[in-house]
Amino acid sequence: MIEETDISKEGLLTAYKNIVMERLFDKKMLNASRQGFLPFYIPLMGHEAIHIGLGMAIRDEDFFYPYYRDFGVLLQMGIPIDTILSQVFATATDNEIGRDMPDHFSLKKYNIGAVITPVAGHLTSATGIAYAKKYRKQKGSVITTFGDGATSTPDFHVAMNFAGVYNLPMVFFVENNQFAISVPTYPSTDKAFSNTYEETRGAIYKKAEAYGFTGIRIDGTNFLEVYRATRQALESAENQPILIEAMTYRMGPHSTADDPNKYRTTTVIEGGDKDPLVVNQKMLKDMKILTDKDISSINAEMDETTSQLIDKYEKAPKPDKSTMMGNLYEDEPWYISEERGDIQ
């Protein structure tokens, strides 16, 4: 399993730190949400290895169109933490001035698309961006992420079809956490009685074949496997699109609005041997990158860092109400100007 890697020891440690940071941040944000500091939050637990692997794989020349559960990708890509957290906490300095929900980033200057809530609503846009890249003969590919639930939508099938028809530089990346809120994935894609992805004949990665390109399934709990497969896909996509299905398990709820105990027995538990944090700790220890001492010191460091950051952004000023009417149109219509006077 352990191979020589093109990532330096320092790079691997940074990746590990980001996995830990994402995990701790996630737990604290869920707490903040339960205590009423945040109206809404999208949990990440179980997706850390996918996120960090993706963040390592995406190159400057690529375009990334994320969905709403991709916090850690931005962390690993090196987007300034201030930019990320201003958005999550909807502060006055957020580049979207608090107009969209947490994790709905829009970062054009980093080649990152505008996260949209309706599931799969960005997939045809991402495909159009890939068309523009090809038309302009620009280097790099477009990679778009989405959950397994998204693969039941018309948007997914239309985007896959267009990508195949025009042979676009597209990487479709499914973060398969096996649940669309309460509905397990495999009964949605094959037969209502298939309970696991091993049983199903309608595996998501196989759908690519119908659209004329390759689909692969990878272990989404191992960040190096995610990194390698994605980097290779971003390179090969310049010649042909590809679909990657990364398998993991959503260890938390879908959002702060549901309780998983109502619809499932959670089979991957925190600290268990399928928990991505445990999987990658063990791998890096086996690779002699990480010691038990490092693990506890990184944990302490990240615990302190995340607490300080959350405290800072929780207290940061919110946008002023005078900002809410702007930027609907470039040239503001008369009724918008009038309604500015109605805000009280």
Added chain:
Amino acid sequence: MTQMTMVKALNSGLNNAMEKDDSIILLGEDVGTDGGVFRVTDGLLAKYGRERVVDTPLAELGIVGFGIGMSMAGLKAIPEIQFQDFIYTAMDQIINQMAKLRYRTNGDYTLPMVLRTPYGGGVHGGPYHSQSGEAYFTHTQGLTVVTPSNPYDAKGLLLSSIELNDPVIFLEPKRLYYAGKMDVPDDYYKVDLRKANVIREGDDLTIITYGPAVPLVKSTVEKNNVNAQIIDLRTLSPFDLETIMAGVKKTGKVLIVHEAPKMFGVGAELSATISERAIDYLAAPILRVTGLDIPIPFALEDYYVPNEKRIMAAIEKLLKY
């Protein structure tokens, strides 16, 4: 100057724009090899090639979403939906992505794109080739909704729409596509999107109309010697408040004519806006002559859409009031 139908004028506008700007991409079902089912994109494939005049798979959701992506990436997409009746599988893209992108990202992304589609009756297309769905778009914040009523405006409004740095729903009245020719410049020119057109002056009442109903209103008024002012809105949203208010204050009587159904339609918003601002100037109730509040029937379309008799009945009621 060339005598052009509305189809020819639109084609000429697309050609002028594409010649000038290589970021413009046309896409849609049958827009390439076939030149569009109404021939609006005729000849453009031969001139600009398959990369810029893109025949797409049959998926309205994809045509619009694909166009949005192109425009997000710095191109200027001009998707065509073959009939407005078929646009609904793309409504999620139009309402949730196209219309909201600038606002929700606070301008991080802007979306210069023009979504063209023929609408309204005139070809006896029944419930699914004749709809007037403009109110679905005018009720969506962030869209500019434009509809021309003659070949000259069609080209000039289209070129202004293409230059706009925001998404436009460009509704083409299919009954006017081949309804007559007029002198249209061969060169590039624009018609102001935010300015309604007073196409006839008059003192006794003001008729506000747009798109497919304009020639009917004009001929009705002329034939019956009515001393009416006629305002062609050109852009439904955001509409030109100033021109409307000037007309209302001048004549004190208002008739609104459109082909779309009455309930919750464009006429309702115009009527409410006028009432809120100028009730003291009104000498009569604001009346509406519109399509009936039923789906458009195949065999009896001519009774569904406004006609001379219905318009004259409303005019007489207002004049007598």
